[in-house]
Amino acid sequence: MAMVDMARVEPLEDVTDLLEEPEWLREKAEEEGLLFFRGLLDPKTVSDVRSQVLAVCDAHGWLVEGTDPEAAVANQDAMVVESRDPRWQDFYCDIQKVRDFHALALEPAILNAFETLFGEPVLPHSRNICRVVFPNSSVHSTPPHQDNLYIGGSEQTWTAWIPVGDVPVTLGGLAVTKGTHKEGKLEDKEAVGAGGRRVDVEEDVVWVGGDYSCGDVIFLHSLTVHQGRDNLSDRLRLSFDFRYQPRSHRVRSDSLLPHMGWVTWDEVYSEWEEDDLTKYYWRGWELDVFERQ
Numbered sequence: 001m002a003m004v005d006m007a008r009v010e011p012l013e014d015v016t017d018l019l020e021e022p023e024w025l026r027e028k029a030e031e032e033g034l035l036f037f038r039g040l041l042d043p044k045t046v047s048d049v050r051s052q053v054l055a056v057c058d059a060h061g062w063l064v065e066g067t068d069p070e071a072a073v074a075n076q077d078a079m080v081v082e083s084r085d086p087r088w089q090d091f092y093c094d095i096q097k098v099r100d101f102h103a104l105a106l107e108p109a110i111l112n113a114f115e116t117l118f119g120e121p122v123l124p125h126s127r128n129i130c131r132v133v134f135p136n137s138s139v140h141s142t143p144p145h146q147d148n149l150y151i152g153g154s155e156q157t158w159t160a161w162i163p164v165g166d167v168p169v170t171l172g173g174l175a176v177t178k179g180t181h182k183e184g185k186l187e188d189k190e191a192v193g194a195g196g197r198r199v200d201v202e203e204d205v206v207w208v209g210g211d212y213s214c215g216d217v218i219f220l221h222s223l224t225v226h227q228g229r230d231n232l233s234d235r236l237r238l239s240f241d242f243r244y245q246p247r248s249h250r251v252r253s254d255s256l257l258p259h260m261g262w263v264t265w266d267e268v269y270s271e272w273e274e275d276d277l278t279k280y281y282w283r284g285w286e287l288d289v290f291e292r293q
Ligand SMILES: O=C(O)CCC(=O)C(=O)O
Pocket: 129, 131, 141, 142, 147, 159, 173, 174, 226, 227, 228, 229, 239, 241
């Protein structure tokens, strides 16, 4: 299994009220490296995107024929894991073209929360990530890692992990350690599972996790260690990872490219309305962009 055992898992603590108390919100973020917001997004908005993602899953034969697509019952015969497998690549290129998937990353509720946290304008990275996890794929669950390894750039970059639909523990979801961002960058090593790298986790570390509902969002610091939980159901688990940083901080250029680089922005945008303001939204901003070495 890619996921490591968790001796102690604390329940998710809703900090929505702290959005009215920016100093306390920042203190909490500084202390724990994670912030959980129950119902930050309108569940209807998330459900609409979910239906669009499931339509793509269906078109790729990933749902059991004759079942309600909304139930996301996985066709085990089509099982594929996130990788360079051509079946995954074809699916992922189609997902990257879903306009509302990218638009969700720009929802005012998320941007406002990050501006409160950063105390300055936010730069949403446009490299948005969609994860679809089949049941019986535990060996490929996302191992414990720090996102900074993949992002580079400012350590003050945060990930918003969004359950796309209700994600009870049986469906997998995300488990996040408390306070590990204070340990700095940890040594990583090769591993099985999404991302392909992992870090060691102390046995007595405190994990946070539980049942997520549609509309919930969890923010985590780029050095906070976290892992995907095994999907023990018969359904597909859907989630998004969107990243955000203070706009004045340096940003690595690939954070503004389509995730995985299998399509270009022009291909992503090819069927969107011409005057859609979510296209290239970052281009008018003064940014300190640097190239990956
Ligand atoms: O959704 C998952 O399984 C893990 C996602 C994650 O940890 C990440 O993308 O950094």
